[in-house]
């Protein structure tokens with residue numbers, strides 16, 4: 001009789017956040033056992049209540065900071081974790097420029113503690129939330145994994161430092177000839193937007209959003225007056241910046257593919273590899289505003305203002321490697337992203353409050 005393999009238990013750091021909560025839904029629906037650790041610095045437990053509502057299954061949640069070694073060790077003692085998906089981190093670029101120590105301490109030191117506790121527990125499979133922001137400026141707007149790195153702000157540098165640390169850990173295992181070496185996937189996200197189709201979970205930014213899509217959604221719902229379009233003099237067809245927007249549900253499905261591959265012989269023991277998670281297609285700021293108006297029937301007021309410091313004209317993914325090695329590609333289109341953003345925003349105008 002064929003042996004039925006039990007699905008693995010996944011520790012999701014930052015699981016109460018925007019992307020983490022969507023990952024919780026997809027992991028549960030894919031049959032994984034799951035444990036969440038989050039310090040709630042940028043999220044609310046309400047997101048996990050909604051995850052339970054969508055899946056019909058309870059979520060095991062530990063409120064703890066990943067920098068708290070004793071608390072983290074306790075979780076690894078209590079739960080038989082097989083793999084970690086590491087979303088926990090601070091992500092606001094402007095705040096990282098004003099408070100670099102906070103970002104390095106939270107993101108870099110937090111990851112050091114996590115990997116120490118993982119190694120001590122013998123858990124060596126890790127999927128890390130990296131970002132397209134690790135890439136340096138390039139003359140080619142379609143970014144491949146082998147492009148040079150060159151982040152321009154403390155947030156981006158914290159992600160690059162973590163990537164370096166994780167690569168070094170893999171190399172050290174080879175030097176030390178350890179029996180169970182690390183297997184690490186560095187997932188470099190482009191611009192995640194959208195929400196679960198139920199409209200129960202979505203992005204709930206603190207204060208005024210920094211990113212384009214939540215800003216547009218809050219203008220459409222009447223919370224904000226108008227979108228400021230940061231520059232219309234870029235060398236792009238309509239002069240506004242072009243980005244690779246990816247549906248958050250597609251994005252988290254990439255993580256499920258990654259944990260499947262890490263757990264197989266297809267991913268070499270001791271490897272630490274980056275994968276772009278994007279659609280491979282860019283849209284301009286004005287195209288995003290127009291798509292929002294078309295799909296929702298709402299008017300989105302905007303005005304053109306000066307460029308935002310540090311912005312690139314155009315940036316989109318070459319997602320071929322993720323397709324070739326993880327068997328993953330984004331499936332949802334721009335209309336899906338806009339419709340699901342609107343479904344979340346219009347049903348939850350105050351977010352989770």
Ligand code: NAD
Nearest residue numbers: 014017018019038039040041042043065066088089129131
């Ligand atoms: P989010 O802020 O919604 O989620 C991050 C979660 O981590 C929050 O729930 C927060 O409370 C928690 N957290 C932060 N520091 C912690 C700590 N020290 N200990 C425990 N929990 C902690 O952000 P998100 O959009 O879901 O992003 C998830 C990850 O993806 C982050 O690492 C982010 O840098 C990365 N990323 C996000 C984007 C994006 O556009 N959203 C793009 C690229 C990469």
Ligand code: UD1
Nearest residue numbers: 093131133191210211212215228229230241243285310311
């Ligand atoms: C930003 C971050 C990046 C992070 C990414 C995650 C900066 C400089 N970069 O990138 O580190 O990984 O979010 O999602 O903050 N725009 C407007 N008006 C707005 C907001 C944005 O015109 O109110 C424009 C921007 O100039 C850009 C596009 O919309 O052309 C997308 O902006 P945004 O959503 O902030 O994403 P990124 O700039 O790609």
